[in-house]
Amino acid sequence: MAYEKIKPLIDRQLDDIRKAGLYKNERVLLGPQGGTIRVATHCNQGAMGSPPVINLCANNYLGLANHPAVVEAAAQAVRTHGYGMASVRFICGTQDLHKELERAISDFLDTEDTILYSSCFDANTGLFETLLGEEDAVLSDALNHASVIDGVRLCKAQRYRYGHGDMADLEKGLQQTAGRRIRLIATDGVFSMDGDFAPLDRIVELAERYGALVMVDDSHATGFIGATGRGTPEAFGVSGKVDLITSTLGKAVGGGTGGFTSGRRELIELLRQRSRPYLFSNAIPPMIAAAGLKALALIDQGGELRARLQENAAFLRKELEQQGFQVKPGRHPIMPVMLGDAALASKMADRLLEEGVYVIGFSYPVVPKGEARIRVQVSAAHTRDDLAKAAKAFHTVGRELAIIA
Numbered sequence: 001m002a003y004e005k006i007k008p009l010i011d012r013q014l015d016d017i018r019k020a021g022l023y024k025n026e027r028v029l030l031g032p033q034g035g036t037i038r039v040a041t042h043c044n045q046g047a048m049g050s051p052p053v054i055n056l057c058a059n060n061y062l063g064l065a066n067h068p069a070v071v072e073a074a075a076q077a078v079r080t081h082g083y084g085m086a087s088v089r090f091i092c093g094t095q096d097l098h099k100e101l102e103r104a105i106s107d108f109l110d111t112e113d114t115i116l117y118s119s120c121f122d123a124n125t126g127l128f129e130t131l132l133g134e135e136d137a138v139l140s141d142a143l144n145h146a147s148v149i150d151g152v153r154l155c156k157a158q159r160y161r162y163g164h165g166d167m168a169d170l171e172k173g174l175q176q177t178a179g180r181r182i183r184l185i186a187t188d189g190v191f192s193m194d195g196d197f198a199p200l201d202r203i204v205e206l207a208e209r210y211g212a213l214v215m216v217d218d219s220h221a222t223g224f225i226g227a228t229g230r231g232t233p234e235a236f237g238v239s240g241k242v243d244l245i246t247s248t249l250g251k252a253v254g255g256g257t258g259g260f261t262s263g264r265r266e267l268i269e270l271l272r273q274r275s276r277p278y279l280f281s282n283a284i285p286p287m288i289a290a291a292g293l294k295a296l297a298l299i300d301q302g303g304e305l306r307a308r309l310q311e312n313a314a315f316l317r318k319e320l321e322q323q324g325f326q327v328k329p330g331r332h333p334i335m336p337v338m339l340g341d342a343a344l345a346s347k348m349a350d351r352l353l354e355e356g357v358y359v360i361g362f363s364y365p366v367v368p369k370g371e372a373r374i375r376v377q378v379s380a381a382h383t384r385d386d387l388a389k390a391a392k393a394f395h396t397v398g399r400e401l402a403i404i405a
């Protein structure tokens with residue numbers, strides 16, 4: 001039996017993960033995603049549910065993940081368009097809803113065309129190898145999302161990894177790759193662990209000076225960053241100057257599933273012909289397309305939701321700072337509460353849950369060694385009362401663990 005020889009190798013890896021304190025246990029939610037949730041707990045009698053806890057770790061920025069209009073759009077579409085497509089897009093997996101959603105995304109982002117994927121992870125892994133060959137180069141921020149890193153790994157272009165947000169290093173890379181046919185700068189718009197922004201205005205300026213293209217993964221921005229939620233290109237005043245935007249429907253835009261690449265017409269056309277996750281993976285279900293359309297419509301009229309999100313984030317940030325927590329400075333609803341020690345971060349998360357606040361401690365290798373943290377994410381779905389309660393729980397646990405005075 002081959003597996004008997006292999007099993008100890010796997011067991012050892014699992015043990016190593018446990019010993020390093022890196023084993024991820026998944027908490028079970030009982031009911032829909034939202035500003036408050038119920039999670040499964042265990043007692044002598046078996047599984048049971050917690051009282052509602054305030055959820056500070058979802059990417060549900062605008063609270064659309066369980067919005068009645070989004071739920072209703074999905075429910076209607078499953079009746080009018082059926083459950084699944086059982087096909088990739090180019091065989092028989094394209095419905096009117098898929099085309100409508102692609103058009104709606106292009107209209108929203110003011111781009112020429114859009115191609116849907118099952119996820120933004122797929123959008124990123126299907127991008128670079130399709131557009132870039134051996135004669136080309138890709139310049140990638142050191143802290144880009146795993147899916148951008150994997151996408152870059154799949155392509156044969158020369159790679160230059162520039163220091164995080166380091167424009168001098170990016171310029172050096174552009175000089176070093178001067179002989180290449182196509183050069184593509186790839187960056188997250190917002191970096192998920194710190195909630196910091198890529199300096200898109202300066203990136204676009206360098207790209208123009210050196211004749212390079214720009215790709216932005218705007219997953220943590222689409223729908224709520226920028227005056228009208230168009231994302232980081234809007235926030236930095238460079239809309240129309242970014243050649244390609246990848247993003248997800250799995251965060252602010254309904255939080256279901258699905259992703260896309262949007263941008264220059266011919267680039268999208270080539271992706272439709274050659275991108276492997278598009279050609280060899282199923283079309284997104286019609287209800288997801290319909291719910292995405294509804295979410296985008298809500299976002300288009302979503303000034304109030306965005307304002308509430310910003311106010312909520314500012315309120316909790318100020319509360320935590322005033323209590324003496326070390327919150328990484330920034331203006332994104334991601335606010336990392338820095339603790340340093342991994343065990344402390346994990347202990348703090350456990351105690352906060354007991355106090356009715358659901359957060360997760362992040363530690364190495366997800367963040368650098370010695371930079372363990374609680375990553376707080378605020379949503380428009382939170383009420384002021386939720387956030388005041390959360391602040392009180394941070395105060396209680398912070399003092400108990402001697403993090404604040």
Ligand SMILES: *Cc1c(COP(=O)(O)O)cnc(C)c1O
Nearest residue numbers: 119120121145217219248250259
């Ligand atoms: C969440 C995220 C993704 C993955 O999106 P999915 O649609 O869930 O695959 C990709 N890139 C970035 C920057 C993200 O934050």
